[in-house]
Amino acid sequence: MNILEKIINHKKKEVAERKSLYPVSLLEKTIYFQTPVVSLKKYLTRPDKLGIIAEFKRKSPSKPTINLYAEVEKVSIGYMQAGASALSVLTDQDFFGGSLDDLIEARKYNFCPILRKDFIIDEYQLLEAKSAGADAVLLIAECLEKEQIKNLAATANNLGLEVLMEIHDVSGLEKLNGHIDVLGVNNRDLTVFKTDIQNSVNIASQIPAGQIKISESGIRSARDIVTLLAAGYDGFLIGEQFMKNANPGRACHELIYQVKQLQLQKT
Numbered sequence: 001m002n003i004l005e006k007i008i009n010h011k012k013k014e015v016a017e018r019k020s021l022y023p024v025s026l027l028e029k030t031i032y033f034q035t036p037v038v039s040l041k042k043y044l045t046r047p048d049k050l051g052i053i054a055e056f057k058r059k060s061p062s063k064p065t066i067n068l069y070a071e072v073e074k075v076s077i078g079y080m081q082a083g084a085s086a087l088s089v090l091t092d093q094d095f096f097g098g099s100l101d102d103l104i105e106a107r108k109y110n111f112c113p114i115l116r117k118d119f120i121i122d123e124y125q126l127l128e129a130k131s132a133g134a135d136a137v138l139l140i141a142e143c144l145e146k147e148q149i150k151n152l153a154a155t156a157n158n159l160g161l162e163v164l165m166e167i168h169d170v171s172g173l174e175k176l177n178g179h180i181d182v183l184g185v186n187n188r189d190l191t192v193f194k195t196d197i198q199n200s201v202n203i204a205s206q207i208p209a210g211q212i213k214i215s216e217s218g219i220r221s222a223r224d225i226v227t228l229l230a231a232g233y234d235g236f237l238i239g240e241q242f243m244k245n246a247n248p249g250r251a252c253h254e255l256i257y258q259v260k261q262l263q264l265q266k267t
Contacts, residue, residue, distance in 0.1 A: 003061050007095055008143055011119045014094075019124055032107065032133035040113035040136040040162045041181045041212050043085045044235040050225070050259060053115060053214065054079035054252050055088035055239030056106065058097035067243045068097065072105040078249020079242075083256045086113040088237055091132075100132045107133030115164060119143060126156050136162040136181070141172035153179035166216065168199070170206055183207060184237065188217040197224050204231040222258035 027033065044051045056075050058068050076087055089106050090098035098117075106114055116134040118125065121143065129137050137156055139149050153163045162181040167173060168189065176183065185200040185207075195218025207213055214235035215228045225236055238255075242248040 004142065007061075007092075007119055008121065010094060011092075011121055015122045015124055018128070022128075024124070024127055027127045027131040030131040030133075033131050035133070037135035037160050037162065038111065038113045040086055040115065040164070043113050044182065044212055044214065046085065049083065049085040050256055051214070051233075051235030052084045052252065052256065053086045053088050053235055053237040054082070054084035054242060054248070055090065055117065055237060056098075056102060056248075057090040057117075057239050057243055059095075060240070061095050063240060063244075066240055067248070070243065070248070072102050073109050075243075075248045076106040076110050078247065079252050080110055080112055082249050082253035084112075084252055085235065086115060086136075088115040088117045088239065089134075090239075091116055091118045100128060103129075103132045103134060113162075120152065121148075123152065123155050126152065126159055126161060129156075130159045130161060134161065136164055138184075139163055139165045139180075141165055141167045141175045144175075146175045149175050150177045150179065153177060164214070167203075170203055173203075173206065173208075176208070176211075181212065182235075183211050183213045184216045185213065185233075186216045187219075197228065200228055200233065201231045204233065207232075222255060222262050225255070225259050226262050 059066050087106055089103040090096040091100050091103055093099050113135040115136045116129040117138050139152055156163050157179050164182045164184050165180045166184040166186050168186050185203050187197050187199045188195045197218050200215035212234050214237055215233045216237040219236050219238050220241050242251045245251040
């Protein structure tokens with residue numbers, strides 16, 4: 001059993017438990033449930049932004065101690081001040097050290113698109129995301145069948161949420177549907193958790209024209225971003241590269257500055 005299979009098996013048990021503890025009627029009563037979302041796809045294509053989705057995460061299966069004591073308020077505000085386009089918040093507790101409380105905290109201090117980053121397998125998790133103040137949710141193609149993705153994405157849209165569908169190889173493209181707002185290409189092999197941005201470069205030309213697309217994982221330098229921009233990507237989800245620093249917001253600011261300097265050199 002690889003790590004992805006292990007996570008999904010655990011997630012099924014977790015969702016069942018949460019359903020029994022927090023009924024849908026309770027989720028629907030939160031202040032965020034009827035609040036309009038901030039559009040992720042619009043922020044990714046803003047000309048005054050670079051398209052960076054800055055991620056808050058404390059650990060991962062491959063890195064159990066990235067930044068265990070990071071504060072959501074400080075880091076998320078730092079990211080926004082640095083010029084990030086959006087936030088991604090890990091809400092998986094057992095494997096990534098996150099929670100929905102982290103997302104709620106980020107929502108409290110920021111007016112920007114916030115992505116709920118988790119392993120979503122059930123419509124209940126979409127209701128959770130909306131109730132916590134998320135604007136978008138992640139659907140991982142490798143975890144879900146084509147019909148599951150279509151149904152979950154349609155439900156998300158009906159709730160007002162945007163959908164980021166993540167693929168790892170070209171085969172995932174056949175799961176695209178009209179409810180997908182943003183396509184993410186993950187450069188991490190989830191079976192072994194190794195990364196290579198060449199994965200995004202190789203897939204780019206096969207993505208349908210007009211599809212807003214981002215590259216995820218393994219982005220470590222300004223040159224990586226310039227390479228991905230040239231390949232046609234609109235945005236970049238970056239977590240560990242920022243979070244491993246004592247000041248993630250400053251790391252984000254420095255990366256954005258370095259990209260702009262490289263772009264100036266080319267003009």
